[in-house]
Amino acid sequence: MTELAVSAWGQPFFHNAVLAGTFIALAAGLVGYFLVLRAQIFTGDALSHVAFTGAMAALAGGYDLRLGLFVGCVAAGLLLAGIGRSGRADDVVIGSAFAWILGLGSFFLTLYTTSRSGAMGGAGTTVLFGSIFGLSTGQTLVAVLVAVAISAVVLLIARPLLFATVDESVAAARGVPVRVLGFGFLALVGACAGEATQAVGSLLLLGLLAAPAGAAIRLTDRPFRALALSGGLAVAELWAGLAASALIPSLPPSFAIMAAATAVYGATFLIRPQRAPLGTASPAAG
Amino acid sequence: MNPITGTPAAVTATRPETAPPAPTRAETPQPVLELRGAAARVGGRTLWSGVDLTVRAGEFVAVLGPNGVGKSTMVKVLLGVLPAAAGEVRVLGGQPGQSAGARIGYLPQRRSFDPSLRIRGLDVVRLGLDGDRWGVPLPFGAARRRDRERVAEAVDLVGAGAYAHRPIGQCSGGEQQRLLIAQALVRRPEVLLLDEPLDSLDLPNQSAVAALIGRICHQQGVAVVMVAHDVNPILHHLDRVVYLAEGGAVAGTPAEVITSETLTRLYRSPVEVLRTADGRLVVVGQPEAPSTHGGHHAAV
Numbered sequence: 001m002t003e004l005a006v007s008a009w010g011q012p013f014f015h016n017a018v019l020a021g022t023f024i025a026l027a028a029g030l031v032g033y034f035l036v037l038r039a040q041i042f043t044g045d046a047l048s049h050v051a052f053t054g055a056m057a058a059l060a061g062g063y064d065l066r067l068g069l070f071v072g073c074v075a076a077g078l079l080l081a082g083i084g085r086s087g088r089a090d091d092v093v094i095g096s097a098f099a100w101i102l103g104l105g106s107f108f109l110t111l112y113t114t115s116r117s118g119a120m121g122g123a124g125t126t127v128l129f130g131s132i133f134g135l136s137t138g139q140t141l142v143a144v145l146v147a148v149a150i151s152a153v154v155l156l157i158a159r160p161l162l163f164a165t166v167d168e169s170v171a172a173a174r175g176v177p178v179r180v181l182g183f184g185f186l187a188l189v190g191a192c193a194g195e196a197t198q199a200v201g202s203l204l205l206l207g208l209l210a211a212p213a214g215a216a217i218r219l220t221d222r223p224f225r226a227l228a229l230s231g232g233l234a235v236a237e238l239w240a241g242l243a244a245s246a247l248i249p250s251l252p253p254s255f256a257i258m259a260a261a262t263a264v265y266g267a268t269f270l271i272r273p274q275r276a277p278l279g280t281a282s283p284a285a286g
Numbered sequence: 287m288n289p290i291t292g293t294p295a296a297v298t299a300t301r302p303e304t305a306p307p308a309p310t311r312a313e314t315p316q317p318v319l320e321l322r323g324a325a326a327r328v329g330g331r332t333l334w335s336g337v338d339l340t341v342r343a344g345e346f347v348a349v350l351g352p353n354g355v356g357k358s359t360m361v362k363v364l365l366g367v368l369p370a371a372a373g374e375v376r377v378l379g380g381q382p383g384q385s386a387g388a389r390i391g392y393l394p395q396r397r398s399f400d401p402s403l404r405i406r407g408l409d410v411v412r413l414g415l416d417g418d419r420w421g422v423p424l425p426f427g428a429a430r431r432r433d434r435e436r437v438a439e440a441v442d443l444v445g446a447g448a449y450a451h452r453p454i455g456q457c458s459g460g461e462q463q464r465l466l467i468a469q470a471l472v473r474r475p476e477v478l479l480l481d482e483p484l485d486s487l488d489l490p491n492q493s494a495v496a497a498l499i500g501r502i503c504h505q506q507g508v509a510v511v512m513v514a515h516d517v518n519p520i521l522h523h524l525d526r527v528v529y530l531a532e533g534g535a536v537a538g539t540p541a542e543v544i545t546s547e548t549l550t551r552l553y554r555s556p557v558e559v560l561r562t563a564d565g566r567l568v569v570v571g572q573p574e575a576p577s578t579h580g581g582h583h584a585a586v
């Protein structure tokens with residue numbers, strides 16, 4: 001048992017997992033902060049359904065699974081941005097549409113598994129629960145590059161996006177491209193969902209987007225500090241999860257990462273009460 | 287004791303460098319805001335038309351009228367968010383909305399933040415200073431110190447120091463309103479467009495904020511356009527008023543415009559302006575929202 005664990009540290013698959021996971025978590029933490037702030041967590045949930053279906057559709061069509069992930073998630077992100085701005089489709093419509101999309105995913109999965117031999121039969125599980133220990137060096141490189149690009153874009157648009165989120169009409173009057181930012185951000189969420197699916201799977205993706213950000217917002221009320229904290233917490237939680245699952249091989253990495261993320265979020269309730277008592281202005285100014 | 291009324295020194299100290307000095311601005315012949323025969327149309331309905339208005343630096347203008355007449359729409363036209371349906375509108379010598387955003391301070395009507403929003407009032411004020419810049423602010427350096435001073439100065443100016451460090455969602459409506467006025471002021475704008483800024487303030491605070499805006503306007507040469515539903519708190523700071531009505535508008539000094547004759551002519555129904563013993567104006571018989579006048583809705 002311990003021999004297995006010790007050996008995991010030295011394996012290339014583990015190095016790939018740490019490398020890809022670090023940047024994936026950073027991107028998810030940064031994007032997640034704005035997702036929570038803009039109250040668009042539901043969008044993240046919807047995208048996790050699309051992630052599964054997109055990946056399955058790509059596999060059934062004979063393409064790279066990641067192509068389906070990214071195309072599906074980014075397209076769905078843009079679609080949701082369009083609905084949210086103009087038509088304001090209600091929750092029931094969005095909810096049923098995405099349940100249907102998930103059903104479509106299971107259809108593609110059946111199509112894929114029956115058309116091919118059982119060798120790749122675990123693809124459904126891979127997408128649902130992630131396969132961070134199964135990344136090749138090439139896949140790791142792509143994942144790192146995409147995650148770095150997502151993080152860089154989030155940092156670039158962070159301040160106007162915050163302005164547009166907190167105070168839309170004033171931001172628009174000041175010349176901030178509020179609508180373009182809204183669309184761009186959801187496209188970014190889509191790309192990030194595609195990324196994070198590779199690490200923790202589409203079922204648990206929401207946790208990586210929401211938990212670190214939720215914890216960061218509870219810990220500080222300074223926006224840029226919270227943004228940095230959200231990214232940092234996501235990376236730390238991913239490391240903790242990977243280490244735990246390397247030490248205890250029966251722990252799947254996705255579960256261990258989510259356990260760490262949930263534990264940190266839960267701990268913030270102990271550190272600081274829900275609502276700071278009125279009148280306790282923090283002494284550290286500015 | 288209200289902190290606003292007690293800080294005239296802070297007011298005069300607010301625009302030392304970047305902005306052009308007030309005297310030269312006051313001498314510029316060119317008006318800061320200019321409307322010539324302007325009209326606004328929303329959803330196929332003309333709200334007001336034939337509005338002529340010139341606002342120069344250091345002038346304080348109030349926009350008055352019943353609910354739904356298009357006061358906020360007028361602010362949006364000046365901001366360039368909504369194009370004028372007719373006539374000419376010039377803001378700071380150019381088309382509205384053209385790169386003048388940074389020189390205009392804007393306070394939209396009635397905003398309140400989600401109680402769960404965990405962002406400090408200081409950060410919201412700060413967004414008014416640099417929220418349109420790309421990237422993230424650096425956590426060190428001389429620029430950061432200067433920005434922090436500007437924010438602190440604006441917060442002091444409106445007397446919001448006691449609660450600016452709290453999450454803005456936890457501030458009261460009046461406290462949020464003051465922080466938002468600070469946000470509109472923090473860039474030291476040349477034009478202030480304020481949509482019902484006295485809303486949700488109690489009477490002493492209404493006159494304090496009105497006095498503050500009057501001082502900024504007259505001492506620093508800022509052109510102020512303020513939408514109000516009660517003219518009394520700002521009456522003795524005002525240079526001009528614009529009264530909007532369905533179809534038309536009148537502009538002029540308060541003494542010219544807020545009279546029974548002018549308003550009766552404007553609204554085509556009997557309106558009486560009474561002056562109380564303490565100098566307050568009471569407008570009686572002013573029509574309510576245009577929706578009560580069924581005839582005009584045929585055009586919709």
Ligand SMILES: Nc1ncnc2c1ncn2[C@@H]1O[C@H](COP(=O)(O)OP(=O)(O)OP(=O)(O)O)[C@@H](O)[C@H]1O
Binds near residue numbers: 352356358515
């Ligand atoms: N986007 C829109 N589409 C259609 N009608 C609109 C739109 N925005 C405003 N209106 C209408 O235009 C009219 C004027 O609106 P506006 O907000 O300018 O009124 P206001 O004078 O500021 O009123 P209040 O005193 O209530 O603030 C209203 O009848 C409103 O219903």
Ligand SMILES: [Mg+2]
Binds near residue numbers: 357358359395481
């Ligand atoms: Mg209004």
